[in-house]
Amino acid sequence: MSALLDISKMDMVFDTPKGPFTALQGVDLKIEKGEFVSLIGHSGCGKSTVLNVVAGLYQASKGGVVLNGKEVNEPGPERAVVFQNHSLLPWLSAYENVELAVKQVFGKSKSKAEVKEWVEHNLRLVHMDHAMHKRPDEISGGMKQRVGIARALAMQPEILLMDEPFGALDALTRAHMQDSLMEIQNELNNTVIMITHDVDEAVLLSDRIVMMTNGPAATVGEILDVKLERPRDRLSLAEDPEYNRLRSEVLKFLYEKQRKVEPISKAAAAKKDRKAEEVA
Ligand SMILES: Nc1ncnc2c1ncn2[C@@H]1O[C@H](COP(=O)(O)OP(=O)(O)OP(=O)(O)O)[C@@H](O)[C@H]1O
Numbered sequence: 605m606s607a608l609l610d611i612s613k614m615d616m617v618f619d620t621p622k623g624p625f626t627a628l629q630g631v632d633l634k635i636e637k638g639e640f641v642s643l644i645g646h647s648g649c650g651k652s653t654v655l656n657v658v659a660g661l662y663q664a665s666k667g668g669v670v671l672n673g674k675e676v677n678e679p680g681p682e683r684a685v686v687f688q689n690h691s692l693l694p695w696l697s698a699y700e701n702v703e704l705a706v707k708q709v710f711g712k713s714k715s716k717a718e719v720k721e722w723v724e725h726n727l728r729l730v731h732m733d734h735a736m737h738k739r740p741d742e743i744s745g746g747m748k749q750r751v752g753i754a755r756a757l758a759m760q761p762e763i764l765l766m767d768e769p770f771g772a773l774d775a776l777t778r779a780h781m782q783d784s785l786m787e788i789q790n791e792l793n794n795t796v797i798m799i800t801h802d803v804d805e806a807v808l809l810s811d812r813i814v815m816m817t818n819g820p821a822a823t824v825g826e827i828l829d830v831k832l833e834r835p836r837d838r839l840s841l842a843e844d845p846e847y848n849r850l851r852s853e854v855l856k857f858l859y860e861k862q863r864k865v866e867p868i869s870k871a872a873a874a875k876k877d878r879k880a881e882e883v884a
Pocket residue numbers: 618619620625627645646647648649650651652653654819
């Protein structure tokens with residue numbers, strides 16, 4: 605059986621004022637239906653570029669993406685995206701933001717009453733039914749993100765693409781959101797690709813963690829299977845040896861194998877030279 609999503613031999617070359625820049629080279633990744641996959645890697649390695657190609661926002665320079673047997677060339681409702689900075693329309697209520705997406709996807713197939721029921725159902729899923737008639741500026745960042753997730757879920761996408769969905773939230777809200785997402789996953793078993801910078805988040809939520817090498821010409825470095833039993837509980841996992849092993853595998857990849865050496869500034873380099881001379 606072929607995978608739901610098949611990214612194969614994908615290159616992404618951007619035209620820049622300084623000439624072509626190869627951001628990605630030879631990215632291969634297959635994702636099965638119902639899998640939760642995280643992409644992790646240092647800043648600038650190309651995680652968002654991978655997601656943008658899958659979303660159909662960018663066209664790969666070589667190779668490409670096949671979803672359910674169909675080549676991806678443009679955005680479509682079967683691939684819902686949740687961004688770090690919630691992208692709700694500010695003049696609409698939470699309810700209306702979700703309703704807009706539902707009408708776009710199901711406007712022809714659902715009756716008025718069914719649309720209402722479906723919008724409310726998805727807002728209940730993310731525990732936002734109590735504030736569904738508030739506008740984005742009347743609710744917190746975490747709540748906005750919940751509405752963004754409800755909107756994406758309500759489209760019943762074949763794959764949910766999340767670009768650091770909790771990156772802008774404080775640690776406690778982030779933990780609540782992760783727990784909610786696991787709860788929803790338990791119920792719906794969506795296929796998800798999530799970009800994260802957070803090692804604990806990756807291990808807690810994923811079935812597989814895709815670790816990317818540093819760019820330019822970044823690609824999939826290693827893939828880690830996370831076979832921790834579900835439902836997962838963050839407190840008991842903190843002491844679980846397998847959880848800690850997985851965590852240190854990711855840390856090793858990021859900070860040993862793909863350690864990012866930042867170029868030192870001229871001033872720092874000169875200071876280092878002076879120190880070396882003093883020692884000599
Ligand atoms: N439209 C573009 N034009 C030119 N270069 C681009 C473009 N989009 C991305 N890049 C470059 O491609 C590389 C990968 O960028 P990308 O945003 O995918 O990385 P990332 O891993 O998602 O980074 P971060 O974790 O910081 O969000 C970077 O060097 C970036 O500067």
